[in-house]
Amino acid sequence: MNSDMKKHRRQAAWICFEPHLAEDQLIKAIQILEHGFQLDSVSNLIAYVTKICSEFSIETATRKSLYGQFHELMMQETDLLIDPLSLVLEKKHTKPIPIALSSSVAERQPNPANVAPAPAKPPIILPLHALVFSHFMHQVIAYLPEQTEFFETLTDLSRKKRTGTKIIEAHVNSWAVNPGDFQWAESLTEKMLADLVHLVYTALCEFLGPIEADEAFHKAIAMCEQKPETRHYHPSRFL
Amino acid sequence: MNDLQLIWMAICMTLVFFMQAGFALLESGTSRAKNSINVLMKNYMDMCLGGLIFWGFGFGLMFGANVTGWLGGDHFFPQQVTTAEAVKLAYQVMFAATAATIVSGAVAERMHFPAYLIFSGLVTGIIYPVYGSWVWNEHGWLTALGFVDFAGSTVVHSIGAWCALAGIIVLGPRLGRYSKNGETREIPGHNLPLVALGGFILWLGWFGFNGGSISSLEKDNLGLVLINTHLGGCAGGLGTLSFMYLRKQPVLMSTTVNGSIAGLVSITAGAAYISPLSAIIIGFTGGIFYILGVNLLDKLQLDDVVGAIAVHGVGGVWGTLAVALFPQGTFSFPALLVQLTGIVAAFLWAFPVALVFFKLLDITIGIRASTLHEQRGLDYTEHYEVGYPEFQKRLDSEA
Numbered sequence: 001m002n003s004d005m006k007k008h009r010r011q012a013a014w015i016c017f018e019p020h021l022a023e024d025q026l027i028k029a030i031q032i033l034e035h036g037f038q039l040d041s042v043s044n045l046i047a048y049v050t051k052i053c054s055e056f057s058i059e060t061a062t063r064k065s066l067y068g069q070f071h072e073l074m075m076q077e078t079d080l081l082i083d084p085l086s087l088v089l090e091k092k093h094t095k096p097i098p099i100a101l102s103s104s105v106a107e108r109q110p111n112p113a114n115v116a117p118a119p120a121k122p123p124i125i126l127p128l129h130a131l132v133f134s135h136f137m138h139q140v141i142a143y144l145p146e147q148t149e150f151f152e153t154l155t156d157l158s159r160k161k162r163t164g165t166k167i168i169e170a171h172v173n174s175w176a177v178n179p180g181d182f183q184w185a186e187s188l189t190e191k192m193l194a195d196l197v198h199l200v201y202t203a204l205c206e207f208l209g210p211i212e213a214d215e216a217f218h219k220a221i222a223m224c225e226q227k228p229e230t231r232h233y234h235p236s237r238f239l
Numbered sequence: 240m241n242d243l244q245l246i247w248m249a250i251c252m253t254l255v256f257f258m259q260a261g262f263a264l265l266e267s268g269t270s271r272a273k274n275s276i277n278v279l280m281k282n283y284m285d286m287c288l289g290g291l292i293f294w295g296f297g298f299g300l301m302f303g304a305n306v307t308g309w310l311g312g313d314h315f316f317p318q319q320v321t322t323a324e325a326v327k328l329a330y331q332v333m334f335a336a337t338a339a340t341i342v343s344g345a346v347a348e349r350m351h352f353p354a355y356l357i358f359s360g361l362v363t364g365i366i367y368p369v370y371g372s373w374v375w376n377e378h379g380w381l382t383a384l385g386f387v388d389f390a391g392s393t394v395v396h397s398i399g400a401w402c403a404l405a406g407i408i409v410l411g412p413r414l415g416r417y418s419k420n421g422e423t424r425e426i427p428g429h430n431l432p433l434v435a436l437g438g439f440i441l442w443l444g445w446f447g448f449n450g451g452s453i454s455s456l457e458k459d460n461l462g463l464v465l466i467n468t469h470l471g472g473c474a475g476g477l478g479t480l481s482f483m484y485l486r487k488q489p490v491l492m493s494t495t496v497n498g499s500i501a502g503l504v505s506i507t508a509g510a511a512y513i514s515p516l517s518a519i520i521i522g523f524t525g526g527i528f529y530i531l532g533v534n535l536l537d538k539l540q541l542d543d544v545v546g547a548i549a550v551h552g553v554g555g556v557w558g559t560l561a562v563a564l565f566p567q568g569t570f571s572f573p574a575l576l577v578q579l580t581g582i583v584a585a586f587l588w589a590f591p592v593a594l595v596f597f598k599l600l601d602i603t604i605g606i607r608a609s610t611l612h613e614q615r616g617l618d619y620t621e622h623y624e625v626g627y628p629e630f631q632k633r634l635d636s637e638a
Binding site for chain 2: 153162163198201202204205206207208209210211213239
C-alpha cells in the first residue's frame with residue numbers, strides 16, 4: 001500500500017468526521033482506520049464510515065452524506081495541513097493529551113521523555129491564533145455555495161482603499177490560490193488575522209447579504225467551539 | 240388666543256412631543272437589534288438638542304421679524320414671552336424635532352452618532368427654520384405668493400425627507416444591501432410589533448400635529464381637520480394594502496403602517512381646506528405613491544432603512560400638490576403653480592444645503608461608521624450599550 005494513499009485516506013477521514021466528533025473520538029477513528037480498513041475499495045470505504053458512525057452514534061441522515069463526502073475527498077487532493085497519524089502517535093506518547101495542531105504544542109517546553117517519534121514528514125505547526133483562524137475560515141468557506149465568486153469579491157475588497165491594504169491584498173491573493181491551505185497565515189499577527197476576518201465578513205455581506213453573513217459567522221464560531229484549541233483562543237477574538 | 244385655544248394648543252404640543260416616541264419605536268423596530276439603541280438615541284437627542292437649538296436660533300429665524308421675506312431676524316434666545324408665545328414656541332419646537340428625526344430613520348445602521356448630532360442641530364437651527372420662515376412667517380415670500388401648507392407636508396416632512404435623501408447619498412447603502420447584480424436584499428427589522436406600536440403612536444400624535452395648527456381664524460375647522468387627518472391615515476393604509484394585493488405581493492404589516500403614515504403626511508398640507516372625500520382620495524393615493532417611491536429608491540440603490548423619503552418626501556409633495564388639485568371651490572391653475580413653486584423651493588433649499596453639510600461632515604469628522612462597526616453594531620461601538628443583553632449574542636463575545 002502506497003504510504004501517500006494511506007495518508008490521504010487518514011486526511012479524508014479526519015476532514016469527514018471532524019464536524020461530528022470530538023478530538024478523542026477523531027483520533028480513535030483514525031486508529032480504527034489504520035487497524036482494519038486499509039483496502040482501497042468503495043466497499044471498504046462504506047464499511048469504515050458505517051463502523052465509525054455506529055461506534056460514535058452519528059445519525060443515519062448524516063451517515064449517507066458522509067459516504068459521498070469521503071468518496072469525493074478520496075478522489076481529490078485534501079487540504080489538511082498535517083497527517084492525522086501524527087496526532088494518534090502523539091496521543092500515545094504524551095500525557096496529558098496535547099491540543100491537536102495547536103501552537104501550545106510548539107510553545108510547550110519539550111520534555112525528552114514525552115517527545116513523540118517524528119513522523120516521516122514533520123507536520124506544519126501553526127501558532128495557536130493562526131490555527132484557530134484556519135479552523136474558523138475553514139468553516140466559513142464550507143458555508144459558501146460558491147467559492148470562486150466569493151474569493152473574487154474578497155480580492156476586489158482587499159484592493160479597495162477603504163477596506164484593504166497592500167499587505168492584506170497579498171495575503172488574500174495567497175489564500176485565493178488554495179482556499180483550504182492556511183500555511184500563509186503562519187507568520188501573521190493576531191491583528192492582521194483579525195483584519196482578514198473582518199474583510200471576509202465584509203465580502204460575505206457583499207456576496208450573501210448581511211443577514212446570511214451574520215449567520216455564516218455564528219455557525220462557523222459554533223463549529224469552531226467544538227475544537228479544543230478554542231478553549232485557549234476563542235475565534236471571537238478576531239471579531 | 241383665548242384660554243380654550245391655549246389649552247388646546249398645549250395639549251397638541253404634548254401630542255406632537257409623543258410623536259417622537261412613535262418615530263423612535265418605528266425606526267428602532269425597523270432596524271436590526273444591534274443598532275436599536277443607536278436609533279433610539281438619535282431620536283431622543285433630536286428632541287434634546289433640537290429643543291435647545293430651535294429655542295435659541297430656529298424660532299427667531301422662522302418667526303422673527305422678516306423684512307426681506309427670506310429670514311426672520313429677532314426673537315433669538317427668547318426670555319420674556321407671553322403665555323401664548325410660549326405655547327407657540329413649545330409647539331414649534333416639537334415640529335422642528337420632527338423634521339430632524341425624519342433623517343435618523345433613513346440613515347440608520349451606518350452613520351456615526353456625533354456626525355448625526357451635528358447634522359440634526361443644523362436641521363433644527365438652519366435648514367428647517369429658514370424654509371419655515373418662507374411659508375409660515377407672515378412676511379415670508381411663499382406666504383406672499385399664496386402657498387398653502389396647513390401643518391407642514393412640505394415645511395416639516397418634505398424638508399426632513401430631502402435632508403435624508405442627501406444623507407443616504409453621501410453615506411451609501413448598508414453593507415450588502417444591494418448585490419452586484421443590483422438585487423435588493425431584505426434586511427428585516429428586529430421587532431415588528433414596535434413598528435406597529437410606533438405607527439399607532441404617530442397616528443395619535445398626528446391629531447395634535449394637524450389639530451394644533453388651526454389658527455384663531457380657522458378654529459371652526461377643528462372637527463374637519465381631525466376627521467380629515469383620520470381619514471387620510473385610514474385611506475393611506477388601505478391604499479398601500481390594496482396595491483400590494485393587486486400586485487400579488489406579500490401583504491406586509493410594516494409597509495401598511497408606513498402607508499398609513501404616508502396618508503397622514505399627504506393630508507397634512509390641506510387638512511383644513513378639503514372635503515372628507517378628498518381626504519380619502521389623497522390619503523389612498525399617498526399610500527400607493529409611498530410604495531412606488533420605495534421601489535424607485537431601491538432601483539437607484541439608495542438605501543433608506545425605514546422608507547422615510549418615500550413616506551415624508553413623496554407623501555409631502557403629493558399632499559402639497561393635492562391642496563390645489565382638490566379645492567373646496569373651483570380649480571385654479573395659478574394656485575397649482577404656486578404649490579409647485581413651494582415644493583421645488585423646498586427641494587432646492589434643503590437638498591443642496593444638506594448635501595453640502597453632509598459632505599463637509601464627511602470630510603472633517605467622517606459620517607460613515609467603519610465596516611467593523613457595522614459588523615459589531617452601532618449600539619456597542621457608539622454607545623457601549625446593547626439593546627437586549629439577555630439574548631443578544633454579539634459575534635465578538637465569548638459569552
